Amino acid sequence: MENLGQYDSGVPFRKFIFVFLLVCVIVGTGVVYSALSKATVTVIPRSTIKEINTEVTIDGNLSYPDLDKGILSGEIKTREAEGQDKGVEVLNKKIEEFAKGRVIIRNNTPYTQGIKQGAGLKPVGAPEGVTFITTERALLGPKQSKEVGIVATFKGAKGNLPPGKFELLNLDTKYMQDNIWAESKDKTDGGIREAKIVTQEDLDRAYATLGKKMFQKTLEEINKGLGLDKIVKEESATYTINEKNSSVLVNSEVDFFDVSLKILVQGVTISENDLQTVAEKKIKNLGESYEEFVKEEPGSFSYQLTQLNMDEKKAVMKVSVKGDFRAKLSPKVFDKKSIAGYNQAALEEHFSKFDNVSGIKVHFWPSFRKTVPNMENRIDISVETE
Numbered sequence: 001m002e003n004l005g006q007y008d009s010g011v012p013f014r015k016f017i018f019v020f021l022l023v024c025v026i027v028g029t030g031v032v033y034s035a036l037s038k039a040t041v042t043v044i045p046r047s048t049i050k051e052i053n054t055e056v057t058i059d060g061n062l063s064y065p066d067l068d069k070g071i072l073s074g075e076i077k078t079r080e081a082e083g084q085d086k087g088v089e090v091l092n093k094k095i096e097e098f099a100k101g102r103v104i105i106r107n108n109t110p111y112t113q114g115i116k117q118g119a120g121l122k123p124v125g126a127p128e129g130v131t132f133i134t135t136e137r138a139l140l141g142p143k144q145s146k147e148v149g150i151v152a153t154f155k156g157a158k159g160n161l162p163p164g165k166f167e168l169l170n171l172d173t174k175y176m177q178d179n180i181w182a183e184s185k186d187k188t189d190g191g192i193r194e195a196k197i198v199t200q201e202d203l204d205r206a207y208a209t210l211g212k213k214m215f216q217k218t219l220e221e222i223n224k225g226l227g228l229d230k231i232v233k234e235e236s237a238t239y240t241i242n243e244k245n246s247s248v249l250v251n252s253e254v255d256f257f258d259v260s261l262k263i264l265v266q267g268v269t270i271s272e273n274d275l276q277t278v279a280e281k282k283i284k285n286l287g288e289s290y291e292e293f294v295k296e297e298p299g300s301f302s303y304q305l306t307q308l309n310m311d312e313k314k315a316v317m318k319v320s321v322k323g324d325f326r327a328k329l330s331p332k333v334f335d336k337k338s339i340a341g342y343n344q345a346a347l348e349e350h351f352s353k354f355d356n357v358s359g360i361k362v363h364f365w366p367s368f369r370k371t372v373p374n375m376e377n378r379i380d381i382s383v384e385t386e
Helices: 013-036 174-179 200-223 272-284 344-351
Strands: 038-045 047-059 071-073 076-089 093-096 098-107 113-115 120-123 132-134 138-140 145-155 165-168 180-183 192-195 237-246 256-268 291-296 302-309 314-327 357-365 379-383
Touching: 038 344, 047 272, 071 272, 076 200, 098 138, 138 145, 174 180, 200 237, 200 256, 237 302, 256 302, 272 291, 272 314, 344 357
Parallel strands: 038 379, 047 071
Antiparallel strands: 038 357, 047 314, 076 256, 093 192, 098 145, 098 180, 113 138, 120 132, 120 165, 132 145, 165 180, 237 256, 291 314, 302 314
16 A cells, blocks of 8 residues: 555644633633632721619609600509528637646745736747736745646637746846746647637628528518519518517527517519610610610619608619610721722721721632632621621
8 A cells, every 4th residue: 555644634623622621611710710709808896885873763653654754663562571590500610719728837046936816927939929827826935836827818829839938027137037937838728719609790690691581582472463574673672670689699609599580671663674775775875976886785784772762652773784885887998999909918907097997807708819809799898796
């Protein structure tokens, strides 16, 4: 067969298809990237927590509340109650007392020496102010000694000392001081002891505990049959103790004691919803012209009865509430054209120039994109509300 040489058929069809598809993928990716890429900027406005403490009047003469004037309607309720607590336990306490002990007084002189009751002694080496006195008189012949009792001149643990030597105070001469002294063979003790002693604090605590229980129980009785939105709460009531008694006196050493009370409970029915509405109205007025009220701080609303006039059928409640205020933002904050092409750092610098902006959060999509798109419809600027 005759060889006619190589035949040039051009670009193979398969290679052409591959190149065509590759171009389509690249172009398509670019189109998708340009059409779907997005930048989201969340602006965080400056916020302030403000608190208001105000007084709201509860008027028992009104049938309906006047929320605009901040006056609520309510009923004054009163009730007397009696109660007792038996077997209130007395806890051990460390009681400071006068430490006691015994010493041997030695007379090393050739003369008879008399030691009066109440003679002062100072333990050798003891801190300043630590002194004892004898509890009995003693007459010592020449070169004789005698044991006597001593007691500290102060209460407390400093009087608990180990055995040691004592100097007698008020001896006239150094000779007397060198030859008449005392020493103890055993420690002085009793400056601190544990005992179940009733203190005034014990009684006051028992009265307070009983009074609180009686107060709560009496409120339950007052509120029977009242609507849920018109009841006497602990915060809208108070009680006074008219009479109190106990089975023991202060400083009694006992394991248990009893207490009893007679109390008078006084309060006013309230609608917490109305009270909260009045408080919220007042705190909204604290906002400046450049601020807007966002919400009441959770758990910040509280109130307490401060005045109660039975004759005029009026009460005053002290109300506290905190509110979250957010700065209003300039329209310039939402200008999308001004941030086109900005990266994260440029965005942060741009928004830091606005006084009412405390910060921003930026999100790019896809994740490998690092700048704001040029098309405004691919830019989202929103405000953080929580």
